[in-house]
């Protein structure tokens with residue numbers, strides 16, 4: 413059972429830590445449905461480390477993470493790493509299908525076509541992913557955002573999602589982020605550029621050890 417009125421995500425005196433090394437201490441945050449939190453801080457502060465802790469990929473040593481009021485994971489957060497996770501030997505459509513399968517979605521051809529068109533990759537479905545530019549490769553990882561909704565994954569953890577994207581694609585992404593949070597989702601994301609749609613900021617520099 414989740415706590416009905418609890419924020420989607422809450423951090424209480426969390427230590428951001430990689431291995432033996434604490435990077436930030438006492439981190440606090442409450443992120444409710446409808447909010448986009450811009451996670452900021454200088455290079456090496458621990459932004460990626462925090463997102464990995466939130467995704468369950470690195471352990472929490474001190475402090476607590478609550479998801480809908482619970483310290484277990486009642487929801488499946490989406491984690492989009494800045495290390496892309498695209499398999500070069502698969503086609504564009506196969507990579508996108510794999511990324512959606514991880515969230516229990518089996519996309520049909522129309523879903524794949526629409527999602528790839530949204531990121532400007534129409535016509536690339538059967539191309540080997542090894543033949544794409546850095547920005548095009550990133551677009552495959554972002555195409556899944558077109559098909560993921562709050563009932564599937566209410567919390568998006570996005571690590572530098574705008575890197576290598578052109579201005580038009582950043583604008584399209586920002587629209588999609590707002591649609592997702594308007595539908596009841598919440599997002600915490602890093603970016604070294606301003607994020608116009610963010611309505612909350614967490615500055616890890618305030619908590620550095």
Ligand SMILES: Nc1ncnc2c1ncn2[C@@H]1O[C@H](COP(=O)(O)OP(=O)(O)OP(=O)(O)O)[C@@H](O)[C@H]1O
Nearest residue numbers: 430431435453454455456457458459460461462602
């Ligand atoms: N794979 C790793 N193994 C050990 N230490 C690491 C590893 N990756 C990063 N670190 C260290 O952890 C610290 C925090 O790194 P992290 O990537 O979380 O910072 P960041 O705030 O996301 O930085 P950036 O803005 O450069 O992306 C850094 O001091 C870095 O040296």
